[in-house]
Every structure is written in structure tokens, then in C-alpha cells.
Amino acid sequence: MTDRGTAVVTGGSRGIGAAAAIALAADGWDVGVSYRTRSEDAEQVVAARERLGRRAVAVQAEVSEPAEVEGLFDTVSAELGLIGAVVNNSGVVSPAGRVADYDVERLERVFRINTIGAFLVAGSAVRRMSTERGGRGRVIINVSSRGAVLGSAGEYVDYASSKAAVDTLTVGLANEVAKEGIRVLGIRPGLIETEIHEPGRLDRIGTTPPLGRPGTADEVAALIAFLASDGASYMTGSMVDVAGGR
Ligand code: NAP
Secondary structure, eight states: OOOEEEEEEEOOOHHHHHHHHHHHHTTTTEEEESSSOHHHHHHHHHHHHHTTOOOOEEEOOOOOOHHHHHHHHHHHHHHOEEEEEEEEEEOOOSSSOOOGGGHHHHHHHHIIIIIIIIHHHHHHHHHOOOOGGGGOEEEEEEETTTTHHHTTTTTOHHHHHHHHHHHHHHHHHHHHHHHGGEEEEEEESSSSSSTTSSSHHHHHHHTTTTSOOOOOOHHHHHHHHHSSSSGGTOOOSSSEESTTTT
């Protein structure tokens, strides 16, 4: 099997991140995943990657804490080697609500994890991957949301806005580090079957995309594995939707 190097997937204990970690391992990457609390789920993802013949590690790291993000990258580098791909995937939503009813605690939480967390992960990634800093470049993939474009009215405009900032991070950082060997790409999933949704939400609106169903984490993971591969070598600064036409 091709040996592609080492990847880091934040929020790799379940959902899209877990599927991405397994798809990357199947494609020849050794993969370090981070999680916040669900260590048993993260260890299952490690075992699945080891069954694919790849090396794997799981690290607890709160994505909005700079020292913990640095610790994640240090541990993965020490155990698996030079990092060549980073999937910036950890994210949260808040309970459905209208803008007029949001309080500042809610806003701070969603922007701290989704936006500041994405910036911290991107910064740690560039510090290790940039060819100007001793790295060998390659790829950062930011997981945004179709909500960034659609706005998520009546549910979570704060979440959608926190992801719109991730789209802008993608374009700005791509331009900043293109000559340092790093491609930066973003994906915007639509409705994907994971635990991020409040119970009943997918039953209620899961058939609304033109393709008539929600997507699976594996369908998003296949896109991530492609963007990390040499097949996407002329792509940077782009956002790719994986949303069933929604
Ligand atoms: P999920 O099933 O809820 O998984 C979230 C992952 O993020 C878990 O691994 C979780 O760790 C980790 N995480 C959450 N908060 C964290 C924090 N503060 N620090 C570190 N890790 C944290 O979510 P998902 O649906 O796979 O979503 C993955 C990404 O896709 C998110 O950025 C989400 O916004 C985006 N997205 C999802 C959809 C969708 O329909 N599912 C659509 C568009 C975009 P623990 O397991 O330890 O809690």
C-alpha cells in the first residue's frame, strides 16, 4: 500500500471525523485523531485504522485551548512522524433558536470552538508543515458547512456565521501559505447523519435536499480523502459542497 505520511483529524472520535480518519487510513495515511471527551469512541477509531495496517493514535485535546492543540500536534508528530495532512473538523451546534434569543454565553461557545478552534488548529498545522519552517508542506482541509451559505435561519445563525468565518480562513490562509507548499481547502457538508443533530431533526428535514436524503459520514470522508490526495494537487483556496444539491 502507498505510504502517504501522517494526518491529523480533529474531532475524529465519531461522525465525519471518524469516517475521515478511516478513509485516510485506507488511502495510506497514518492518522492521529483528537477528541474532547469520548475516549472509548476514539480508541475504536484507532483500532479500525490499525486493522487497515496503519499506525494510529488518539489524543484528548480541547480545540479552543492553544496549549492542548499544540500538545495534539506534538504527540502526533512524536508518535507518527512529520505531519502532511490536517483535517480541521471539530465543531458544535447550539440548540435551535432565533437570533433575538441568543445570549452571549451561547455565542462565545460556538465561535470559540468553531472559529477560534479552527484558527488554532490551522496555526499549529502551518507551524509544522510550512516549507519555510522545516516542514514538507501538503494540505489542510477545513470542515465548514452549507449553513455558512444558507444562513440556518430559525435554527442556528450563530453556527452558520462561525462556519462562514472558516470559509474566509480557508481562502486567506490558502493565499498566505501557497508558496510554503501547503494547499488549504474547505468542504461544506449539508445534512449528514451524525449525532450533531438534535433528535428528530433529520427525520423532519432529512428528505429536503434535492437528492432526497441525508448524506452519510462516509460520503463526506471520501471527499476529504480525495482532497488530501495528489489527485487534488492543483486545488487550493476552494470550497467544495457535499450537500446533496442543497
Ligand atoms: P459530531 O458527530 O457531533 O462529532 C463532533 C466531533 O467533534 C467529536 O469528535 C467531538 O469529540 C469533537 N468536538 C466537539 N467539540 C469539541 C471541542 N470543544 N474540542 C475538541 N473536540 C470537540 O459532529 P459531525 O456531524 O461529525 O461534525 C463534524 C464537523 O462537520 C463539524 O465541524 C460540523 O460543524 C461539520 N458539519 C456537520 C454537518 C452534519 O450534518 N453532520 C453538516 C455540516 C457541517 P467527542 O466525541 O469527544 O465529543
